[in-house]
Amino acid sequence: MKQLPIITILPLLIFISGCNSGDSSSNQVINQGMNISITPNSTGVCSYVNAPCVSVSICDSSGNNCSTVNNVLLDTGSYGLRLFNSTISQNTLDNLKPITDKNNNPIGECVSYGDGSQNWGGVYKANINLSSDAIATNVPIQIINSSFYTPPSECYNATQSPQDFGLNGVLGVGLYIADGGSYYSCNNNGCSAISLSSNEQVSNPIAFLPNNNNGLTLLFPSIPLNGSKNQSGTLYFGVNTNSQNTFNPSNVYKANTSNIPTFSSQYNSNSYSAFLDSGTNTLSIANSGLTSCEFSSSWLCPSNNTNLTFLNYNSNNTGIQSILTIGNASSLLNTNNTSFSTIGTNLNFGIGLNYVDYGLPYFYGKTIQLVFQNSNSNLGTGPFWAW
Numbered sequence: 001m002k003q004l005p006i007i008t009i010l011p012l013l014i015f016i017s018g019c020n021s022g023d024s025s026s027n028q029v030i031n032q033g034m035n036i037s038i039t040p041n042s043t044g045v046c047s048y049v050n051a052p053c054v055s056v057s058i059c060d061s062s063g064n065n066c067s068t069v070n071n072v073l074l075d076t077g078s079y080g081l082r083l084f085n086s087t088i089s090q091n092t093l094d095n096l097k098p099i100t101d102k103n104n105n106p107i108g109e110c111v112s113y114g115d116g117s118q119n120w121g122g123v124y125k126a127n128i129n130l131s132s133d134a135i136a137t138n139v140p141i142q143i144i145n146s147s148f149y150t151p152p153s154e155c156y157n158a159t160q161s162p163q164d165f166g167l168n169g170v171l172g173v174g175l176y177i178a179d180g181g182s183y184y185s186c187n188n189n190g191c192s193a194i195s196l197s198s199n200e201q202v203s204n205p206i207a208f209l210p211n212n213n214n215g216l217t218l219l220f221p222s223i224p225l226n227g228s229k230n231q232s233g234t235l236y237f238g239v240n241t242n243s244q245n246t247f248n249p250s251n252v253y254k255a256n257t258s259n260i261p262t263f264s265s266q267y268n269s270n271s272y273s274a275f276l277d278s279g280t281n282t283l284s285i286a287n288s289g290l291t292s293c294e295f296s297s298s299w300l301c302p303s304n305n306t307n308l309t310f311l312n313y314n315s316n317n318t319g320i321q322s323i324l325t326i327g328n329a330s331s332l333l334n335t336n337n338t339s340f341s342t343i344g345t346n347l348n349f350g351i352g353l354n355y356v357d358y359g360l361p362y363f364y365g366k367t368i369q370l371v372f373q374n375s376n377s378n379l380g381t382g383p384f385w386a387w
Contacts, residue, residue, distance in 0.1 A: 032134055032212050032244055036074055036220075036233040038339045038360075045162045046071035049338055050281035050360040052233065056081065056171055057129035058088070060095035061138055066129070067092040071168040074235065075279030076218075076370060077357075078172030079179035080202030081128060082111070082119055082142040086161065087168045096124040099140060099200050101185045108184045108191055109142050109202060110155035114280075117165060120158035121145040123183070128205045134237055136208035140200055144169065149186040152193070170279070171205075173216055173235075175261050175383035176373050178203045207372055212238030214375035215382060217245040218278070222365030225305060225327060227337030231364075239369045239377045239386075247367045249386035251314040252379055261383055264313040265322075265356055272354045274312060276368065276385050280359030283324050284347040287354060290326060292346065299329035300344035310356065315384065324362075341365070 036052045046053035052074045058081070059066035067088045072081075085093060098106045099122075111119040121144040128136045144165075146158045159165040172179070178201035184191035207213050220233040236245040255261035255275075262273035268289070282299075288308065293301035305327050311319035327342035341364040347355050371382035379386055 032131065032238070032242065033234050033236040034074075034131055036235060038231040038233070040338055041071050043071070043163075045166060045168050046073065048166060048281055049333070049340060049343065051167075052278055052360055053167075054171060054235070056083070056169070058083065058092065058096075058141065059127040059129065060092070061097055061125055061127060063127050063135075063137075065089075065092050065095040069168050071162075073167045073170045073279055075170050075172050075277070076174050076216075077275065077277030077279045078111075078113075078170060079174050079176050079204045080141060080172045081139070081169065081205055082121075082144055082172070082202070083169035084162045084165070085121065085143050085145040088143070093143070096126055096143070099123045099125060099196075101194060103185075105185045105187050106149075107194070107196065107200070108148055108151070108186050110152060110158070110182045110184070111142070111179075112154075112157075112182075116157065117159055118155050118157045119144045119165075119170075120148065120151045120155040122148045122186075123200070123202060128208075130205065130209070130237070134209055134212070136205040139205045139208045140202050141205075142202050149188075150190050152184055152191050154182065172202075172279075173204055173206050173370075175255055175370055175385075176204070177207045204372065206237055207375070209237055212236075212241050212245065214241065214377050215239035215369060215371040217247065218363060218368045218370075220363045220366065223339055223341050225325065225342050227332055227335055227340040227342075229337050229339070231339035233363070239371050240379065241377075245369075247369065249367070249369060249379070251312075251318075251320050252384050252386045253312065254315040254380075255383040255385065257383075262355070263385070266311040266313075266319065267308060267356070270354055272310070272356045274310070274356045274358060276358045276362065276370075278360050278363060280357050281361075282343050282345040282359050283326065283361050284345045284355075284357035284359055285324075286347040286356070288326070288344070288346065290344070293328075293330050295330060298345050298348065300326050300346065301328045301330050302326055303328065305342060315380070339364070
C-alpha cells in the first residue's frame with residue numbers, strides 16, 4: 001500500500017489583523033459561490049484523499065492579462081491566495097504589481113505549515129476572480145517561487161514545485177483577514193525581515209469582494225463510513241446575506257484571539273483547543289488513545305470503527321456533544337475512494353498541548369459557516385464558526 005501524505009495546511013505563526021471586511025449585504029446571488037472537487041488529479045497535484053480543490057483566476061489590477069489556475073486547495077485554516085509561478089502565464093506575471101518597501105525593494109514572504117512544508121516567494125497585488133461575478137480587486141497575494149532572490153535561512157525547506165507541494169496553490173479563507181506572516185525586504189544582497197502593514201499582507205480574498213464578504217458558507221453531503229469516490233461540495237460567499245448562503249445553525253463557536261483561533265473542547269475529561277480546518281485531510285487528534293497504523297504511526301488504525309465523544313463549548317459556554325467516528329486508515333486507504341469522514345491521524349505537528357483539528361472529514365454532512373474577524377452578521381460579530 002502506498003503511504004499517502006497527511007495534509008495539514010495551517011500556518012504555525014498567525015496573529016490578528018485589524019482589517020474590517022466592509023459591507024456584507026447584496027441582492028446579487030447568481031454564481032456567488034465556488035465548486036469544490038475532491039477528485040485525484042493525474043498530474044500529482046491535489047491528488048490526496050480529502051483534498052478539496054478549486055479553480056481561481058488572477059488578473060493584473062486593471063482586470064487584464066489573466067491566468068486560471070486549477071487544483072488549488074481550499075483552506076479554512078490559513079489566509080490568502082498563494083500560487084506557484086509555474087502555474088501562471090508569463091504575461092500575467094509580467095503585469096502584476098509587486099509590493100515594495102519605502103526603498104522600492106520587493107517584498108517576499110516565508111510561510112511555514114503544520115506538516116513541515118514551506119512556501120517562499122514575492123508579494124503582489126492582483127484581481128482575483130473567485131467566480132464569474134465575484135471579483136476581489138487589488139488583493140495582496142503570494143507568488144510561490146523558490147528562486148525569488150535568496151530565501152532567508154528561516155525558509156530553508158521551501159518547496160520547489162507544485163508536484164513537491166502536492167498542490168498548485170492554496171486559497172486561504174480562514175477567520176482572519178491579513179495573515180500576519182513573516183515578511184522580508186529583498187535585494188541582490190539578500191532578504192531582511194521587515195514589518196508590513198496589514199493592508200499589504202497576503203489576505204483572505206473573500207473579504208475584498210464588493211458584497212457577500214462577511215464570511216463564507218460551506219456545504220458538503222454526508223458520505224458512507226467507508227468513504228466515497230470523487231465527492232464535491234460548494235462554497236458560498238457570505239453568511240446569511242442572500243438566499244444561497246442563509247442557514248440557521250444550531251450553535252455558534254466564538255474563536256479566541258490567539259495565533260491559532262480555537263474554541264474550547266473536552267475529551268476523556270481533558271481540555272482541548274479545537275479548530276475547523278478544511279486544509280487538513282483527516283480528523284487530527286492529540287492523545288486520542290487509539291492504535292496507530294503499522295505502516296505509519298501518524299495514522300490511526302483501530303481494529304473497528306471507534307466513536308470518540310467530544311464536548312464542544314459554544315459561545316454560551318454550553319458543551320455540545322460531538323461524536324467522531326474513527327475508522328481503520330489502512331483499510332480505508334486500500335479502497336478506491338477519495339473522500340473519507342472517518343479517517344484519523346495523531347496530531348503531532350508541533351503546536352503543543354491538547355488540540356483537535358476538525359479537518360475535512362468533519363465537514364461532511366454539515367453546513368458550516370465562518371464569519372470573519374470584525375465582520376457582522378445576524379449571528380453576531382466574528383470571528384466565529386457556526387453549524
